[in-house]
Amino acid sequence: MNEKMEVQWFPGHMAKTRRLIKESLSLVDMVCELVDARLPESSRNPEIDEIVGNKPRIILLNKCDLADDIATAKYIRIFSQKGIKALPVDCRSGSGIEKFRPAVREVLGEKIKANAARGMAGKPLRVMVVGIPNTGKSSFINRMAGKNRAKVADKPGVTRENRWFSIGQGIELLDTPGVLWPKFDDPEVGYKLSFIGSVKDEILDIQEIAVRLLKVLQADYPDRLTQRYRIKDFEDAEPYEVLELIARERGMLLHRGEYDTERAAVTLLDEYRGGKLGKITLDII
Ligand SMILES: Nc1nc2c(ncn2[C@@H]2O[C@H](COP(=O)(O)OP(=O)(O)O)[C@@H](O)[C@H]2O)c(=O)[nH]1
Ligand SMILES: [Mg+2]
Structure with a gap:
């Protein structure tokens, strides 16, 4: 990456x-x-x-x-x-x-x-x-x-x-x-920059970015996820499962009855970047 x-x-x-x-x-x-x-x-x-x-x-x-x-x-x-x-x-x-x-x-x-x-x-x-x-x-x-x-x-x-x-x-x-160039040698930094949309999404896997963002939000801003997506009881869930919950809540289904986590990932990132989840800082002191 x-x-x-x-x-x-x-x-x-x-x-x-x-x-x-x-x-x-x-x-x-x-x-x-x-x-x-x-x-x-x-x-x-x-x-x-x-x-x-x-x-x-x-x-x-x-x-x-x-x-x-x-x-x-x-x-x-x-x-x-x-x-x-x-x-x-x-x-x-x-x-x-x-x-x-x-x-x-x-x-x-x-x-x-x-x-x-x-x-x-x-x-x-x-x-x-x-x-x-x-x-x-x-x-x-x-x-x-x-x-x-x-x-x-x-x-x-x-x-x-x-x-x-x-x-x-x-x-x-x-x-x-x-x-200036950002810090390349730390993948964590790369992902954080992709959360805010400063790395072109095409070069990374969008679901991977969303899952990593969800992990941070689950830990630091769980209430925002509840407010925005009306999901609950996800504290112990894997971030990918949270993405599925979001897809379910938004009615994002694939033909075969699977959740469209790709679409949910795009939605989550768009909404985070647009401030719809509220004011959130991702470099935690
Ligand atoms: N929400 C928000 N968006 C901003 C702010 N400043 C810039 N932007 C947006 O961030 C994006 C990048 O801004 P730009 O000035 O082109 O950044 P540059 O690459 O450093 O020159 C654009 O979509 C701007 O509209 C800000 O204070 N708040
Ligand atoms: Mg510029």
């Missing part, structure tokens, strides 16, 4: 991606790392600390509308204990993103003072957005850009495609995000 995932996502371009990100890093004052709030650990690049080096960083726990609020708050504390400012955001509705600009100014407080002392008070604070695929980088950039997206200035960058746009409060954002 790991090899397949690697081929699927970054066919041998990791070294190049890494080099491009490092080059762009030399142009910015800060990095904004997007993670999926449902997987605040698993949706991160394993080499991120090394790649970012000592550049100041803000972590956005995006899609917090889909994640467990208590877990999100815990992760924000964990990141802050490591000295990294983290904010919960929802880039689809825009909720929480108004805190981004003040957070940038707070994190870059020393830099702002140093610029002022050198008579460069108006020097823009430049930020680069990074994250693994599907964490919401484009959504975030589009949200922040607003109407300014049209007013991009053609300033020097690493490539001719690099553009900066002003997002107010003296901050400029690089318009192309740095796409």
